[in-house]
Amino acid sequence: MPRESIPPPFNLLLAEDNLPDALLVREAIKMENLPLEVYIAPDGERTIDLIVKAENDPDAACPHVLLLDINLPRIDGFEVLRRIRASGKFKDLPVLMVTSSDSPADRREAAKLGAGYFRKPVTYDEFVKIGAVLRRLLEEYGLL
Amino acid sequence: MLSLRDIPIKQKLMIIIMATTTAALLLAGAGIVASDAFLFRSYLQRDLSGLARMAADNSTAALEFDDRQVAAETLAALRARTHLVSACIYKSDGTVFAKYTRPDARSGCPAAEARDALRFTSGGLTVSRAITLAGRRVGTFVLLYDLDEISERVKLNGATVLGVLLVSSVIAFLLSSKLRDVIATPISRLVGAATVVSETGDYSVRAQRLSGDELGVLVDTFNAMLAGIQLRDGNLRTALREREEALQDAEKARERFHFLAESMPQKIFTATPSGDRDYFNRQWTEFTGLSFEQMENWGWTQSIHPDDVEADVRNWRQSIETGEPFHLQHRLRRADGTYWWHLTRAHAMRDARGNISMWIGSNTDIHEQKQREEELRRANEDLQQFAYSASHDLQEPIRNVAVYSEIVAKRYNNLLDADGRQFLGFLTEGGRRLATLIDDLLTYARVGVIDDQMTAVDSSAALRHALSSLAQVIRESGAAVTYDPLPQVYMGASHLQQVFQNLIGNALKYRRVDQPQIHISAVDQGAAWRFSVQDNGIGIDPQYKEKIFGVFKRLHRDQKYSGTGIGLAICQRVVERYGGRIWVESSPGQGATFFFTVPEHAPRVHSAAV
Numbered sequence: 001m002p003r004e005s006i007p008p009p010f011n012l013l014l015a016e017d018n019l020p021d022a023l024l025v026r027e028a029i030k031m032e033n034l035p036l037e038v039y040i041a042p043d044g045e046r047t048i049d050l051i052v053k054a055e056n057d058p059d060a061a062c063p064h065v066l067l068l069d070i071n072l073p074r075i076d077g078f079e080v081l082r083r084i085r086a087s088g089k090f091k092d093l094p095v096l097m098v099t100s101s102d103s104p105a106d107r108r109e110a111a112k113l114g115a116g117y118f119r120k121p122v123t124y125d126e127f128v129k130i131g132a133v134l135r136r137l138l139e140e141y142g143l144l
Numbered sequence: 145m146l147s148l149r150d151i152p153i154k155q156k157l158m159i160i161i162m163a164t165t166t167a168a169l170l171l172a173g174a175g176i177v178a179s180d181a182f183l184f185r186s187y188l189q190r191d192l193s194g195l196a197r198m199a200a201d202n203s204t205a206a207l208e209f210d211d212r213q214v215a216a217e218t219l220a221a222l223r224a225r226t227h228l229v230s231a232c233i234y235k236s237d238g239t240v241f242a243k244y245t246r247p248d249a250r251s252g253c254p255a256a257e258a259r260d261a262l263r264f265t266s267g268g269l270t271v272s273r274a275i276t277l278a279g280r281r282v283g284t285f286v287l288l289y290d291l292d293e294i295s296e297r298v299k300l301n302g303a304t305v306l307g308v309l310l311v312s313s314v315i316a317f318l319l320s321s322k323l324r325d326v327i328a329t330p331i332s333r334l335v336g337a338a339t340v341v342s343e344t345g346d347y348s349v350r351a352q353r354l355s356g357d358e359l360g361v362l363v364d365t366f367n368a369m370l371a372g373i374q375l376r377d378g379n380l381r382t383a384l385r386e387r388e389e390a391l392q393d394a395e396k397a398r399e400r401f402h403f404l405a406e407s408m409p410q411k412i413f414t415a416t417p418s419g420d421r422d423y424f425n426r427q428w429t430e431f432t433g434l435s436f437e438q439m440e441n442w443g444w445t446q447s448i449h450p451d452d453v454e455a456d457v458r459n460w461r462q463s464i465e466t467g468e469p470f471h472l473q474h475r476l477r478r479a480d481g482t483y484w485w486h487l488t489r490a491h492a493m494r495d496a497r498g499n500i501s502m503w504i505g506s507n508t509d510i511h512e513q514k515q516r517e518e519e520l521r522r523a524n525e526d527l528q529q530f531a532y533s534a535s536h537d538l539q540e541p542i543r544n545v546a547v548y549s550e551i552v553a554k555r556y557n558n559l560l561d562a563d564g565r566q567f568l569g570f571l572t573e574g575g576r577r578l579a580t581l582i583d584d585l586l587t588y589a590r591v592g593v594i595d596d597q598m599t600a601v602d603s604s605a606a607l608r609h610a611l612s613s614l615a616q617v618i619r620e621s622g623a624a625v626t627y628d629p630l631p632q633v634y635m636g637a638s639h640l641q642q643v644f645q646n647l648i649g650n651a652l653k654y655r656r657v658d659q660p661q662i663h664i665s666a667v668d669q670g671a672a673w674r675f676s677v678q679d680n681g682i683g684i685d686p687q688y689k690e691k692i693f694g695v696f697k698r699l700h701r702d703q704k705y706s707g708t709g710i711g712l713a714i715c716q717r718v719v720e721r722y723g724g725r726i727w728v729e730s731s732p733g734q735g736a737t738f739f740f741t742v743p744e745h746a747p748r749v750h751s752a753a754v
Contacts (some may be wrong), residue, residue, distance in 0.1 A: 006661065011232050018544070020543075020544040020547070020548060021543070021544075022541070025545065064486055068233035070536075071536045071537075099536075100535060100536045100540055100543070101532070101535060101536055102535070102583060102586070103535075103586075103590075104638060115299065120539070120543060120544045120577040121543075122539075122542070122543050122547065122575060122576045122580075123546070123547065123550065124550045124554070125548050127547055
């Protein structure tokens with residue numbers, strides 16, 4: 001993906017089935033002033049559909065970063081990530097796992113699949129720090 | 145019949161002496177007889193030659209004068225010679241002029257010879273002599289002399305020789321009977337001693353030395369040889385006795401081993417140093433339904449579960465190469481075809497030089513234990529799964545409550561009265577507490593599953609990680625945390641970190657002074673390391689020192705000491721999961737010291753399959 005040629009805003013695909021969390025993520029992005037257009041996929045299947053569509057249809061919105069919950073309906077987050085990593089076009093897509101899980105096994109799996117990890121906190125102030133985490137990720141990938 | 149070689153030396157000596165003596169005497173006697181006969185014959189020739197010359201000379205006149213009377217008288221004078229058979233005088237014309245014959249003579253005159261002659265014939269010795277007168281031959285004198293005298297002499301001499309021989313033999317026999325003992329007796333004694341030794345095996349027997357000659361030397365050598373043999377025999381007997389005793393001991397040990405092995409409830413086997421299995425007890429054959437012949441050497445592998453065979457053979461070969469004990473959990477096929485979990489252990493038995501003499505192994509039925517472990521593992525997995533779901537599924541709504549009540553309180557602050565703000569505060573705080581409780585419960589549940597590799601971990605690294613997690617609290621409390629050098633232990637790094645984190649977290653939470661002091665150290669107790677976390681905090685009343693390890697057990701309702709009451713329960717669960725124990729020593733106002741132990745060695749059991 002030739003990053004330099006892509007002008008902002010970038011497309012962020014948020015795979016999240018819990019609307020309150022999705023709204024918090026959106027708020028955090030707004031607070032951090034990130035040039036991101038947020039698309040929400042409510043389950044794993046829908047996430048993969050969007051990715052596949054982006055791969056095949058030049059007119060479809062192309063995700064530049066993916067925020068992925070682990071415990072998604074239909075297809076779980078790790079399975080989604082594995083399929084993306086195995087695909088051609090989006091195998092290097094920046095991905096941040098955003099989850100309630102604090103399991104070391106989940107953290108290991110995320111690292112193995114080349115994804116960042118953000119555990120959803122129970123306070124507002126902590127939660128909106130995801131904006132800063134996302135900024136660092138975008139910077140790391142040269143998008144900002 | 146005995147040949148000369150095989151007869152006793154005594155007789156041999158006798159025969160040699162007698163044969164030598166007889167041969168010498170016979171030879172000497174024969175020589176004497178022959179020589180005498182020869183000399184006598186020569187003498188007879190000279191004597192008769194002279195007699196013939198004298199008779200011829202005396203007959204000259206009688207022939208000249210043709211006086212037969214005188215000639216007869218001359219011949220008659222020869223009568224005295226008894227061996228003269230006949231004597232005749234021939235005239236020159238060849239006619240008999242006078243003659244004398246012995247009355248028993250069977251023939252007449254012997255023929256006259258033309259020249260003087262002496263001739264031995266079958267009848268005897270014939271002497272012919274010319275009778276001359278003034279160089280003219282006037283007649284011939286002839287006589288015949290029998291040789292009986294010679295044969296008489298020979299006979300006489302022969303008899304003498306035989307007599308001498310006989311007497312000599314008797315004397316030789318008597319002398320040799322005495323003299324042969326000089327040689328034969330020492331030899332007989334030597335033989336006697338040798339016979340006694342050979343028949344009784346008594347090497348203390350000695351031959352008596354009777355002479356200073358070669359036989360004496362022989363006896364000495366023989367005795368020295370016996371002494372040598374006696375010494376070696378003694379050593380050999382001692383060695384044999386020791387060997388016999390060792391064999392008996394070994395046999396007893398073998399019997400004991402077999403009795404023990406056969407009466408054990410476990411399956412027992414032995415193997416050669418090269419790993420060929422050479423014994424299986426009754427429990428083996430009964431369990432597998434296979435005969436010893438089917439199982440010996442490597443045949444036993446057919447009773448191992450196909451999925452376990454590879455690991456089994458690999459580990460077994462490795463043990464044989466290295467001499468290290470063999471430990472493996474694997475499944476053995478019973479005679480009915482079902483597979484049963486066993487724990488197989490084998491150890492190398494070594495001799496005095498440290499070489500492996502054999503392998504002894506046992507197979508213990510751990511099927512039930514394995515099943516229970518499996519059930520436990522499933523139960524743990526279920527709990528884990530439950531905890532995971534609880535964590536995620538419960539966290540989400542609670543987080544919504546906590547975060548959104550906070551948002552409402554912030555954004556709609558001016559729309560709420562004091563009660564409304566307080567109630568929203570309860571909602572937020574209640575949600576957060578519930579989220580923390582769920583987290584702690586999840587942690588507690590996870591302790592049941594050891595997902596870290598059981599390798600030696602550096603406990604000081606685990607402590608540093610724990611301190612780094614607590615960095616903010618430590619900073620805020622102004623605490624001084626110190627620690628001694630800490631050992632390597634066999635415990636999951638994250639679990640050890642959790643224990644340190646909870647204990648130090650408690651020490652920080654229940655502080656008494658503004659500058660809390662916390663010290664961590666470890667003491668080697670041989671089988672285990674004893675860690676301690678010491679603080680100078682508020683301390684614990686001894687009556688609660690057991691209770692505090694229970695789940696949700698809290699001593700303080702006070703907001704100052706917030707918590708879920710699971711921290712110490714998690715510590716206890718972790719420590720006990722690794723075979724250690726945890727306890728506290730404290731009194732109120734005096735600070736508290738928490739102790740926990742960690743075994744020094746990891747369990748050494750490999751499993752063929754999971």
